[in-house]
Amino acid sequence: MFSNEVISTFNELEFSLYNYVTNNIDKVVYMRIRDLAKETHVSTSTILRFCRKLNCEGFSEFKVKLKLLLDKDERTSLRRSQDSLLEFMERTLKGNLDSYITEAAEVISHSDSVIFIGxxxxxxxxxYGARYFSSLEKFSLYIKDPHFPITTNYLHNSTTIALSVSGENRFTITHIHQLKQEGSKIISITNSQHCTVAKISDINIPYYVTEEKYHTSNITTQIPVVYILESIARKVNKLTKRK
Incomplete structure (x- = not known):
């Protein structure tokens, strides 16, 4: 409703009105136009002009859209964290996650360094993964700058661990292509194996939990990723000590 394009067209009075409305939505949906004008110290014509900029023919339509927005926010509910954990654990027990972890650890144990991207x-x-692996005596570093130049010799005999919930982030995909060209083996951890990051990796570890969004943010639990990273690091440590 309040897009960046629309907000950028507001004048000073309309900005004042916008700030009041967004901070008092639950009150405004029940107000008359004269009440809102009195509360915000603007004229009713300013309010009507404000409504038209929001593609509303009048104040009544504006309140209807505002009420729908309020109802949508109230319906938004978060999953309990234990539900996500139980979902992951159930699928872990039924699946072959351990075999993926073992395969990844074997590759990493023969590498001189590990590079994390996300x-x-x-x-x-x-x-976190780079710190955890390094704490278990496996030299690791991380890259989270999407424009980090990947052209140096430290990639010789390295393994890259790419983290991505959707597996479609274009910066991560670009980094993977660059790292593959430099000879780094790619292990990806994603929420699904049917994504671009998974398909271009040498090894993919999918964890499959229900994707969750809150407004425009992706808040899918990261518990599986932490579990997988720590499990791989511990197995790498054991394999390295056997050599």
């Missing part, structure tokens, strides 16, 4: 929340987990 954007957004996956970038934060990439940093």
């Amino acid at each position: 954007i957004g929340s996956s970038g934060i987990l990439a940093e």
Whole structure:
């Protein structure tokens, strides 16, 4: 309703009106136009002009759209974290996750270094993964800058662990292509094996949990990723000590 394009057209009075409305939606949906004008110290004509900019023919239609927006927000509910955890654990027990983890650990144990890549929340987990692997004596670093230049010799005999919930982030895909060209083996951890990142990886570890969004943010649980990363790191440590 309040798109960036529309907001950019507001004048000073309309901005004042916008700020009041967004902070008092639950009150405005029950107000008369004269009440809103009094509360915001603007004229009714300013309010009507504000409504037209939002593609509403009048104040009544504006309140209807505002009520729909309010109802949508109230219906938005978050899954309990334990539901996501139970979902992941159930699928882990039924699936072959351990075999994927073992395969990935075998590859990493023969590599001189591990490079973690990811954007957004996956970038934060990439940093965590690099720290965790390094703590278990496997030299690792992370890249979460989408424009990081990948042209150096430290990629010799390296393994890249790419993290992506959707597996469709264009920066992560670009990094994978660059790293593959430099000879790095690619292991990806994604929420599905039917995505671009999974398809261009040497090994893909899918964890399959229900994707969850809150407004425009993807808040799909990252618990499976932490579990997978820590499991791989511990197995790599054991394999390395046997050599």
